[in-house]
Amino acid sequence: MAQLTNAKVKPPRRNSPEYREYLRLKLRAAPWWLYAIIAIAILTFITIFTNIPFQKAFLFIKAGLSVTITTTLIAFIFALVLGLLTGLGRISDNTFFKNLSTLYVELIRGIPMLVLIFFIAFVGIPGVVNGLKAFGIWLTEIGVSGIGGWLSAIKNEVPMNTRAVIALSTTYGAFLAEIFRAGIQSIGRGQMEAARSQGMSYWQAMRYIILPQAIRNVLPALGNDFISMLKDSSLVSVLAVRDITQIAKLYAGRTFQYQEAYITLAVLYLTMTILLSFLMKFIEKRIQKNEQR
Amino acid sequence: MSSADDMVVIQDLKKHFTGIEALDGVSLTVKKGQVIVILGPSGSGKSTLLRCVNQLEEKTSGEIWIDGEKLTHNSKQIDKIRSEIGMVFQHFNLYPHLTVLENITLAQKIVKKISKEKALENAMAQLKRVGIPEKANNYPAQLSGGQQQRVAIARALAMNPKLMLFDEPTSALDPEMIKEVLEVMLDLAKAGITMIVVTHEMGFAKAAADEVVFMDKGQIVEKASPVVFFTNPTHERTKLFLSQILNH
Numbered sequence A: 001m002a003q004l005t006n007a008k009v010k011p012p013r014r015n016s017p018e019y020r021e022y023l024r025l026k027l028r029a030a031p032w033w034l035y036a037i038i039a040i041a042i043l044t045f046i047t048i049f050t051n052i053p054f055q056k057a058f059l060f061i062k063a064g065l066s067v068t069i070t071t072t073l074i075a076f077i078f079a080l081v082l083g084l085l086t087g088l089g090r091i092s093d094n095t096f097f098k099n100l101s102t103l104y105v106e107l108i109r110g111i112p113m114l115v116l117i118f119f120i121a122f123v124g125i126p127g128v129v130n131g132l133k134a135f136g137i138w139l140t141e142i143g144v145s146g147i148g149g150w151l152s153a154i155k156n157e158v159p160m161n162t163r164a165v166i167a168l169s170t171t172y173g174a175f176l177a178e179i180f181r182a183g184i185q186s187i188g189r190g191q192m193e194a195a196r197s198q199g200m201s202y203w204q205a206m207r208y209i210i211l212p213q214a215i216r217n218v219l220p221a222l223g224n225d226f227i228s229m230l231k232d233s234s235l236v237s238v239l240a241v242r243d244i245t246q247i248a249k250l251y252a253g254r255t256f257q258y259q260e261a262y263i264t265l266a267v268l269y270l271t272m273t274i275l276l277s278f279l280m281k282f283i284e285k286r287i288q289k290n291e292q293r
Numbered sequence B: 001m002s003s004a005d006d007m008v009v010i011q012d013l014k015k016h017f018t019g020i021e022a023l024d025g026v027s028l029t030v031k032k033g034q035v036i037v038i039l040g041p042s043g044s045g046k047s048t049l050l051r052c053v054n055q056l057e058e059k060t061s062g063e064i065w066i067d068g069e070k071l072t073h074n075s076k077q078i079d080k081i082r083s084e085i086g087m088v089f090q091h092f093n094l095y096p097h098l099t100v101l102e103n104i105t106l107a108q109k110i111v112k113k114i115s116k117e118k119a120l121e122n123a124m125a126q127l128k129r130v131g132i133p134e135k136a137n138n139y140p141a142q143l144s145g146g147q148q149q150r151v152a153i154a155r156a157l158a159m160n161p162k163l164m165l166f167d168e169p170t171s172a173l174d175p176e177m178i179k180e181v182l183e184v185m186l187d188l189a190k191a192g193i194t195m196i197v198v199t200h201e202m203g204f205a206k207a208a209a210d211e212v213v214f215m216d217k218g219q220i221v222e223k224a225s226p227v228v229f230f231t232n233p234t235h236e237r238t239k240l241f242l243s244q245i246l247n248h
């Protein structure tokens, strides 16, 4: 086995007894799981494009792709910001921010994601909206009518797509916070000390010295969480957001073609996640190459 | 307490860590242009003393003046005084994600607000001074330990410091690289830069030090000129330490 990990080993001559052994080991070490996935995907695509019921299901469900993708992308960007701020809060010397960020992370960690999505969409967001409106009315009463009028005019009906994005980014913000915290803590103390000894402020040292190194270290973990988020975005279908999961559900309910709908749905997710993990491997390789400068 | 030709005045400095008195009443005056070498066994408080001078460590009690200015808790003052004190660490602590030039120009630009051109010019001058201008565009990982430490010295010098602190700058180096770093430090000493150097390099102490300070258990045991210190030390603890160092 060991010799196979070394790509430089020359294959033995064909038809020699060593060659059979070499072939056996090589076959055993191949990523069969990957070939299987690719085979499944190809087979399903062939089915989708040759079999009329599957084709219909696919054409119907793909209408949800843009919602799935934009929800994930926007929510991930917000989660990155929230996660970075919370991660910085977790390691901060400021008692208030430290406790606030820890509270947030622990709350989110202790509640199932599906429950969180319901809670944020139907309790959290209406609560915040009502609070803001009450604040606006109070401001108007005490004479600050500009901001007051603007706040009290907020519509009650926050669109479900927006609620979905807020719910996903709030949830993932807590996960990403832990990644950022670990990344920052992985940078040796000497880096901060060197920067501070040159007269940089804490934030300058963070911005120019610690974070660039920390973020580079956590890129693979962030990529993994992006893929997880793409999958977890299916949960927002419970808010009647028309992502691919919701649309597949609708299609299955209407046509009773459960197999066609859910096989197509599963393959769509699988295709996206596999493409993304290839993209990540590619980016990681690029970064590694850069580091060997 | 601090006269015009004093660069550092330390008075009855104490630093307490849980369970240990790392500095137990240290008083020391460093005059402008002086080179002070600090010797002492491991754990005697040498690093803590240097780190209190640029406030990487917060003192428990006592007073410190740098160039006549008394150190306070004011974070603006702390940042300003740190920018005027160069520190060289045992493990170099170069910024690995930046090139050698970027390592040397960054703090000039964001702390001292020097223009990019001036900062670059200054950086190249400092790199020439430490003898490796050809490494300007390399990354730290591509340099030998000795070269990295010379870049770290250049990085500190580029801030035009009043005072340089060296904490065992050659202890992490392979033997063949110690000389190139010591030569650079010797040049700085000759150029009249005020330096406090923690090192076990006796050759450097003899050649460059105006005074040698021996520390043990958080206190200064003996302070003397190199000649007196190495030929005729007063205290038993100093003699013991010297015999251990010279015999190994």
Ligand SMILES: Nc1ncnc2c1ncn2[C@@H]1O[C@H](COP(=O)(O)OP(=O)(O)O)[C@@H](O)[C@H]1O
Residues within 6 Å of the ligand: B017, B018, B020, B021, B022, B040, B041, B042, B043, B044, B045, B046, B047, B048, B049
């Ligand atoms: N951050 C710290 N926390 C607790 N104890 C420390 C810390 N830094 C240093 N010490 C202790 O203070 C004493 C002096 O340490 P140090 O100044 O590093 O000694 P030296 O540099 O002479 O070897 C040692 O006993 C060390 O263990």
Ligand SMILES: [Mg+2]
Residues within 6 Å of the ligand: B046, B047, B048, B167, B168
């Ligand atoms: Mg030390």
